[in-house]
Amino acid sequence: MLHEDTLIATLALSLAFAFLFGLAAVRLRLSPLVGYLLAGVALSPYTPGLVADPHIAPQLAEIGVMLLMFGVGTHFSLRDLLAVRSVAVPGALAQIAVATALGMGVAHFWGWPPGGALIFALALSVASTVVLLRALEQQGTLASEDGRIAVGWLVIEDLITVLILVLLPVLATVLGAPGPEGATAGTAELARTLGITLGKVALFVALMLLVGARVFPWILAHVVRTGSRELFTLAAVALALGVAYGSAKLFGVSVALGAFFAGMVISGTDESHTAATYLQPLRDMFAALFFVAVGMLFEPAVLIRHPLEVLEVLAIVVVGKSVAAVVIVRLLGRSLATALTVAAALAQIGEFSFILAVMGVSLKLLPPEGQSYIVAGALFSIVLNPVLFALVGRFLPRQAAAPA
Numbered sequence: 001m002l003h004e005d006t007l008i009a010t011l012a013l014s015l016a017f018a019f020l021f022g023l024a025a026v027r028l029r030l031s032p033l034v035g036y037l038l039a040g041v042a043l044s045p046y047t048p049g050l051v052a053d054p055h056i057a058p059q060l061a062e063i064g065v066m067l068l069m070f071g072v073g074t075h076f077s078l079r080d081l082l083a084v085r086s087v088a089v090p091g092a093l094a095q096i097a098v099a100t101a102l103g104m105g106v107a108h109f110w111g112w113p114p115g116g117a118l119i120f121a122l123a124l125s126v127a128s129t130v131v132l133l134r135a136l137e138q139q140g141t142l143a144s145e146d147g148r149i150a151v152g153w154l155v156i157e158d159l160i161t162v163l164i165l166v167l168l169p170v171l172a173t174v175l176g177a178p179g180p181e182g183a184t185a186g187t188a189e190l191a192r193t194l195g196i197t198l199g200k201v202a203l204f205v206a207l208m209l210l211v212g213a214r215v216f217p218w219i220l221a222h223v224v225r226t227g228s229r230e231l232f233t234l235a236a237v238a239l240a241l242g243v244a245y246g247s248a249k250l251f252g253v254s255v256a257l258g259a260f261f262a263g264m265v266i267s268g269t270d271e272s273h274t275a276a277t278y279l280q281p282l283r284d285m286f287a288a289l290f291f292v293a294v295g296m297l298f299e300p301a302v303l304i305r306h307p308l309e310v311l312e313v314l315a316i317v318v319v320g321k322s323v324a325a326v327v328i329v330r331l332l333g334r335s336l337a338t339a340l341t342v343a344a345a346l347a348q349i350g351e352f353s354f355i356l357a358v359m360g361v362s363l364k365l366l367p368p369e370g371q372s373y374i375v376a377g378a379l380f381s382i383v384l385n386p387v388l389f390a391l392v393g394r395f396l397p398r399q400a401a402a403p404a
Helices: 003-027 032-042 056-074 078-083 085-109 114-125 129-139 145-171 187-225 229-251 255-264 270-296 307-331 336-346 351-362 368-401
Strands: none
Touching (some): 003 032, 003 056, 056 129, 056 229, 056 255, 056 270, 078 145, 085 114, 085 336, 114 368, 129 145, 129 270, 129 336, 145 187, 145 255, 187 229, 187 270, 229 255, 307 336, 336 368
């Protein structure tokens, strides 16, 4: 394959395989996400046959993350985010703490060093925004109070993960990474890094709320007056991707959060619904590419070499996190229905888990097999997630119908 053809080939193969495997999954009465994941496995370097470019596919998938988060932001105002802060903030912090403790306990049992165990556990503690949003959309609960709580919970998780990703290189030698003798992160350096990171995030949020909330709706309103649907679609895409990319490069904020805030500052305007509607086909296409890219990371041989480890990872993600979420939400005074919805939403891992795993391996903290376990856990938890939502959906009507 010529280098110039890799982008076209990767896009064509990924979409074609996603369609074929997705159609087969639907015919078997499975979620199309299962088909997209299997399409990625079929196109991965670890299986025979056609191979898509494993470097370009994740970049295409990132576009899906941006468009998806932008669309969610157009239906999620700052008022919605503040309304669920009493559950989302303490809930996200407590759930990350519990899942991290479970992951570190398992990794310690495997004999891993503390630094590698910590990164591995943190990767298992954060859920995938893309998987959550697709599940909520399919259930029709994205705009509900439970849906807003779940989205707000993951926004807090994303902010926490951004801080972790910034601090990890600074703390690498403290956690056991090899480095120059005597090289450690002092308290002053750590405080400075944390302060800079928090300052950048605060500046980004302030600019979006004070400037973006006025400028972005004004731009879209002027584009609407041209009467050109093509220009409006182009403006919406440029806004979503431009803010997402700029937020990552200038402020160190993840592209997902950047796109979410770009959509949130135009929510409630007449143009927000139109933008979300016009971007829906692109969101669906690139979201499918996200799941194909996840499948391409999976090495099937890990199931033969380390089946027990994969099962333990899956138990932490699906069972441990779900039980922790139910207990936490109930302790915060919310209903069982809300607790079960949040539990199902968090019983999976995805994009941030991969980023943490890659960084851990590059810093020589996480053993290479740890990345394989994380990818395997992500693949199977994503497959199981629609099943969990279906079970919750069946249980809740029965509970509502039961006599008091």
